[in-house]
Amino acid sequence: MNTATTHDAHHEEHQGGLLRWVFTTNHKDIGTLYLLFALLMFIVGGAMAMIIRAELFQPGLQFVDPQFFNSMTTMHALVMIFGAVMPAFVGLANWLIPMMIGAPDMALPRMNNWSFWILPFAFTMLLSTLFMEGGGPAGGWTLYPPLVLQTGNAFPFVIFSIHLMGISSIMGAINVIVTIVNMRAPGMTLMKMPLFVWTWLITAYLLIAVMPVLAGAVTMLLTDRFFDTSFFNAAGGGDPVMFQHIFWFFGHPEVYILILPAFGIVSQIIPTFARKPLFGYSSMVYATASIAFLSFIVWAHHMFTVGMPLAGELFFMYATMLIAVPTGVKVFNWVSTMWKGAMTFETPMLFAVGFVVMFTIGGFSGLMLAIAPVDFQYHDTYFVVAHFHYVLVTGAVFAIMGATYYWLPKWTGHMYDERLGKLHFWLSAIFVNILFFPQHFLGLAGMPRRIPDYSIQFTEFNQISSIGGFAFGLTQLLFVYIVIKTIRGGARATDRVWEGAHGLEWTLPSPPPYHSFQTAPEIK
Amino acid sequence: MWVEKAKRVLTALAGAASMLGGTTASAEYGLNLHRGVTPISHEAYDLHMLIFWVCVAIGVVVFGAMFISIIRHRKSRGHQPAQFHESTTVEIIWTTIPFLILVGMAIPATKALVAMEDTRNSDLSIKVTGYQWKWGYDYIDSGVSFISSLATPRDQIENTAEKGEHYLLEVDKPLVVPVNKKVRLLITSNDVIHAWWVPQLGMKKDAIPGFVNEMWFRIDTEGTYRGQCAELCGKDHGFMPIVVVAKNEQDYNQWLAAQKAASDADAAAAGRDWSKAELMARGEKVYKANCAACHQAGGTGVPGAFPALKGSAVATGPKADHLKLVMNGRPGTAMAAFGGQLNDIEIAAVVTYERNAWGNDTGDMVQPSEVKAAR
Ligand SMILES: [Cu+2]
Numbered sequence: 004m005n006t007a008t009t010h011d012a013h014h015e016e017h018q019g020g021l022l023r024w025v026f027t028t029n030h031k032d033i034g035t036l037y038l039l040f041a042l043l044m045f046i047v048g049g050a051m052a053m054i055i056r057a058e059l060f061q062p063g064l065q066f067v068d069p070q071f072f073n074s075m076t077t078m079h080a081l082v083m084i085f086g087a088v089m090p091a092f093v094g095l096a097n098w099l100i101p102m103m104i105g106a107p108d109m110a111l112p113r114m115n116n117w118s119f120w121i122l123p124f125a126f127t128m129l130l131s132t133l134f135m136e137g138g139g140p141a142g143g144w145t146l147y148p149p150l151v152l153q154t155g156n157a158f159p160f161v162i163f164s165i166h167l168m169g170i171s172s173i174m175g176a177i178n179v180i181v182t183i184v185n186m187r188a189p190g191m192t193l194m195k196m197p198l199f200v201w202t203w204l205i206t207a208y209l210l211i212a213v214m215p216v217l218a219g220a221v222t223m224l225l226t227d228r229f230f231d232t233s234f235f236n237a238a239g240g241g242d243p244v245m246f247q248h249i250f251w252f253f254g255h256p257e258v259y260i261l262i263l264p265a266f267g268i269v270s271q272i273i274p275t276f277a278r279k280p281l282f283g284y285s286s287m288v289y290a291t292a293s294i295a296f297l298s299f300i301v302w303a304h305h306m307f308t309v310g311m312p313l314a315g316e317l318f319f320m321y322a323t324m325l326i327a328v329p330t331g332v333k334v335f336n337w338v339s340t341m342w343k344g345a346m347t348f349e350t351p352m353l354f355a356v357g358f359v360v361m362f363t364i365g366g367f368s369g370l371m372l373a374i375a376p377v378d379f380q381y382h383d384t385y386f387v388v389a390h391f392h393y394v395l396v397t398g399a400v401f402a403i404m405g406a407t408y409y410w411l412p413k414w415t416g417h418m419y420d421e422r423l424g425k426l427h428f429w430l431s432a433i434f435v436n437i438l439f440f441p442q443h444f445l446g447l448a449g450m451p452r453r454i455p456d457y458s459i460q461f462t463e464f465n466q467i468s469s470i471g472g473f474a475f476g477l478t479q480l481l482f483v484y485i486v487i488k489t490i491r492g493g494a495r496a497t498d499r500v501w502e503g504a505h506g507l508e509w510t511l512p513s514p515p516p517y518h519s520f521q522t523a524p525e526i527k
Numbered sequence: 528m529w530v531e532k533a534k535r536v537l538t539a540l541a542g543a544a545s546m547l548g549g550t551t552a553s554a555e556y557g558l559n560l561h562r563g564v565t566p567i568s569h570e571a572y573d574l575h576m577l578i579f580w581v582c583v584a585i586g587v588v589v590f591g592a593m594f595i596s597i598i599r600h601r602k603s604r605g606h607q608p609a610q611f612h613e614s615t616t617v618e619i620i621w622t623t624i625p626f627l628i629l630v631g632m633a634i635p636a637t638k639a640l641v642a643m644e645d646t647r648n649s650d651l652s653i654k655v656t657g658y659q660w661k662w663g664y665d666y667i668d669s670g671v672s673f674i675s676s677l678a679t680p681r682d683q684i685e686n687t688a689e690k691g692e693h694y695l696l697e698v699d700k701p702l703v704v705p706v707n708k709k710v711r712l713l714i715t716s717n718d719v720i721h722a723w724w725v726p727q728l729g730m731k732k733d734a735i736p737g738f739v740n741e742m743w744f745r746i747d748t749e750g751t752y753r754g755q756c757a758e759l760c761g762k763d764h765g766f767m768p769i770v771v772v773a774k775n776e777q778d779y780n781q782w783l784a785a786q787k788a789a790s791d792a793d794a795a796a797a798g799r800d801w802s803k804a805e806l807m808a809r810g811e812k813v814y815k816a817n818c819a820a821c822h823q824a825g826g827t828g829v830p831g832a833f834p835a836l837k838g839s840a841v842a843t844g845p846k847a848d849h850l851k852l853v854m855n856g857r858p859g860t861a862m863a864a865f866g867g868q869l870n871d872i873e874i875a876a877v878v879t880y881e882r883n884a885w886g887n888d889t890g891d892m893v894q895p896s897e898v899k900a901a902r
Contacts, residue, residue: 313641364586370582452759461557
């Protein structure tokens with residue numbers, strides 16, 4: 004608290020108690036709200052995953068009926084993508100971008116407040132559909148018609164909650180762009196920005212480009228259901244595949260929305276603990292931009308089996324394979340940054356290294372999936388499930404956890420318990436592989452995704468996967484404990500926190516003052 | 528029992544370990560893609576292995592460098608950090624080499640894709656229709672058509688009976704095809720999107736309502752090949768398997784002739800009046816295969832999702848309305864139009880059954896001739 008005494012004048016502005024959080028326009032408060040909300044949704048979505056893994060522990064129907072199982076897979080995806088991973092990245096952006104570019108706060112603080120407070124309403128509505136007549140949405144998070152049109156009373160509520168999430172994301176993205184473009188400290192040119200800021204700038208543009216596309220697609224579903232339009236109804240002259248094209252035009256950039264900020268985080272952490280500058284800063288920026296560009300022209304690789312013309316299949320296969328080039332550049336850069344450094348392996352570094360290894364495994368399976376003639380075999384199997392969990396869990400989620408350990412001492416002024424942090428990493432890394440690696444085998448052996456019951460040949464690997472799943476789930480309670488413990492107390496953190504840390508956020512006290520930089524720092 | 532299970536899990540793990548170690552792949556536990564029984568599946572398998580080994584090679588280099596660095600370049604070993612960064616030459620090298628590797632993979636992939644999409648000059652065409660949750664097959668050239676649905680008994684699924692060898696991968700009437708013939712499938716759907724997939728045949732294609740997709744295969748070995756619907760299609764997506772039986776030409780022709788004879792017999796029987804006992808017996812069978820998944824064997828339905836038939840307004844109300852609903856379905860719901868799926872006898876039987884089972888006791892009978900008139 005003593006560090007904040009110079010800012011007494013501003014302390015009068017914020018209210019005490021709960022109302023402080025409801026009315027706050029402060030980037031740190033809102034960042035905290037986003038991160039806590041994401042943690043809560045991570046637990047909710049995780050609980051759904053536990054139900055899925057419990058049902059799949061043995062062949063036969065044990066715990067839930069197939070309709071409820073389908074609504075669990077659907078909700079698990081919606082909650083984890085829109086409720087956990089995206090808000091976590093927005094929370095990190097809120098906390099870090101002003102501190103990294105030398106600004107006092109985000110550019111549009113009132114909108115910032117609004118974009119967060121929409122989320123609890125959106126997700127209360129989404130989750131409440133589980134208790135409605137006909138159950139929650141059960142047609143998959145991709146909402147393909149005509150199946151999704153068979154949803155019961157939940158249908159309009161699901162669509163409206165997706166609209167709300169979209170509005171929230173777009174406002175968050177606008178705020179990020181305006182802040183980065185207008186509020187950088189003098190001397191901080193674009194090519195001097197930390198990579199986390201760069202990746203978020205590009206992510207924000209992706210969000211603005213594709214969230215309206217999703218909103219349009221789900222609105223067309225709504226009018227097909229209630230106002231007798233036939234956008235996606237073949238009997239009325241529409242085309243159900245058209246929805247898939249529109250959805251994946253949103254969906255593929257969305258994949259990069261979920262991973263680009265993670266690239267940024269890892270590019271901050273590795274140089275710190277290697278005590279060596281990032282090998283190729285500008286090539287990392289260009290690689291991020293090329294990935295973002297390519298993400299707009301590869302969408303149909305999610306739909307190789309819908310019966311596209313050969314020319315279309317070839318185009319989307321080549322374009323998708325091309326993404327491996329800039330992604331490879333990133334991985335090579337991280338490895339070269341580590342090469343001949345003086346590395347130490349505190350928890351954030353462990354998560355970053357774990358990210359590089361396991362994200363690369365997800366990248367390899369991604370490359371395999373890009374090959375259309377073999378994708379006909381992989382498509383809609385557990386091989387795909389394994390692939391996207393490697394990039395989303397050991398990719399995005401590991402990066403978010405690494406970021407939490409990395410910046411938590413800065414945010415709270417307390418060091419986390421290093422021994423527990425390392426334990427959390429090692430348990431997570433081991434169990435997550437027991438959970439997801441066997442799913443590659445299941446998919447190759449022919450197990451389709453989204454089934455509540457399976458033929459007996461798949462029993463063993465499902466059991467291994469479920470055991471890994473339960474253990475991974477339990478391990479995350481340790482993460483919650485460590486975070487709460489650190490917020491409440493612990494050894495004092497220094498301002499720089501990490502010996503090798505560079506960047507403006509480390510020049511501020513730990514914890515930083517309420518308004519980050521009152522006078523803009525000078526960048527040489 | 529638990530010991531037995533633990534043993535199987537351990538063997539599976541050992542199998543996985545040995546595959547990672549680069550020795551033999553365990554066929555029993557299915558660690559790898561099937562090589563399959565068609566030229567297409569062989570190509571897919573070869574490409575899969577090629578890309579797999581390319582990834583392994585890249586992985587060895589990248590992870591190798593990384594682990595050497597992790598072991599040697601530690602602060603705790605007194606390693607001093609170098610400060611090198613930014614090298615355009617290096618960046619160009621590690622952009623170009625992966626690009627060339629990708630070109631090398633794109634060439635065989637393109638060849639395979641072109642072959643897979645070539646459905647010309649087929650010997651036999653079969654129309655495949657996806658229904659929630661079963662498959663319909665029409666042999667276009669010979670007029671034979673039938674519905675193929677899950678044959679696994681309900682009590683195995685509910686864990687009250689021992690599961691059979693082909694649990695969930697067995698059907699009442701398999702798709703029968705001749706070996707060494709180019710079979711072209713015309714795939715469509717009657718309700719939501721499904722996907723027709725038998726791993727051993729090397730291809731999967733979506734079944735989309737209002738559109739017809741094509742795929743082909745030429746099976747080189749006689750045998751039975753099993754697969755499943757691969758696109759989420761609602762409640763019983765996991766319970767609509769596909770079984771393909773490949774027979775030699777002679778056996779195939781025999782089978783086809785028998786099918787034709789059976790459907791001719793049905794057509795003849797549709798002309799006469801059926802007794803109530805006959806209709807009820809046939810109706811129960813039809814109900815179990817087509818209706819029980821949603822409306823339940825006892826006609827109780829699932830509250831909030833699928834309406835009950837027991838004592839319902841439809842099943843105890845006017846006969847003509849009931850018949851119309853079964854034939855035309857209810858658009859926008861999972862209730863399909865059975866007029867196109869079932870023949871006159873089957874519809875007559877199932878409506879009679881629904882109006883008299885579970886205490887509905889309306890005493891009504893529907894004759895096949897009435898169904899014919901209602902079409
Ligand atoms: Cu299906």
